[in-house]
Amino acid sequence: MTRTPLNLALLAGLALTFAGATYAPPAAARTQVAVGVQIGVAPPAPRFERVPPPRRGYVWAPGYWRWSPRAHRHVWVGGSWVVVRPGHHYRPAHWVRHGHDWRFHPGYWGR
Template identity: 45%
Template sequence: MNKTLRLLLAQAVLLAAGASAVASASAAEVVVIAPSAPPPVRYEAVPAARAGYVWDHGHWRWDHGRYVWVPGHWQVERVGYHWVPGHWAAHGPHYRWIDGHWA
C-alpha cells in the first residue's frame, strides 16, 4: 500500500471515530423544555464554606408536568474552573433548563 493511500485511510478512520464520538455525546444530552416559567426561587440557607467544594443552590426541576424543588448540594471543586449554576432560560414561549457546569 503506498504512503498516500495509507494516509488517506488513516484520516478516514480518524474522521469516522470523531463523528461517532460527537454523535454519542449529543445522544446522551437530555433537553428539558417546560411550558411555563418556574416558580420563584426558594430561599435556602447556604451552609458554611467547605474546603474542596462549592455550593450549588437549589432549583426547580420540571418533572411529569409540574415543577419540583431540588435542594442545593455540594459540588466537588475543580481547580482552575468556576461553577456555573443550572438555570432556566426563556426559549420562545417556553423555558429550557441549562445544566450547571464547570467553566
C-alpha cells in the first residue's frame, strides 16, 4: 500500500487550516461596534482633574462619569493620554439629555 495519498491528504489539510487561520475578509476587518447607554439618572457634575504637563504626540482625554449597572450608580473614570491622530481633533466623552433620559457618547476622533 502506498502512502502518497495519505501524505497529500495531510498536506492539503494543513494548507486549509493555515489559510483559514490567516484569512480576514476585508469587510470584517473594518467593522466597528458601538454600544450605547441610555439611563434615567443624570450624571453628577464633572470632577476637577489636574491635567499633567503636556506630552509630545498625545492629547489629554478628560475624565467622565460611566454608568455602572452592577452598582446602579455613576462611577468616575479618570482622564488619560491618547495618541494624537493627525488631521483629527479629540471629542471627549459626554452625556446628553434626551427627553427624560440621558445618553452617553464615548470620546472619539473627529475631523
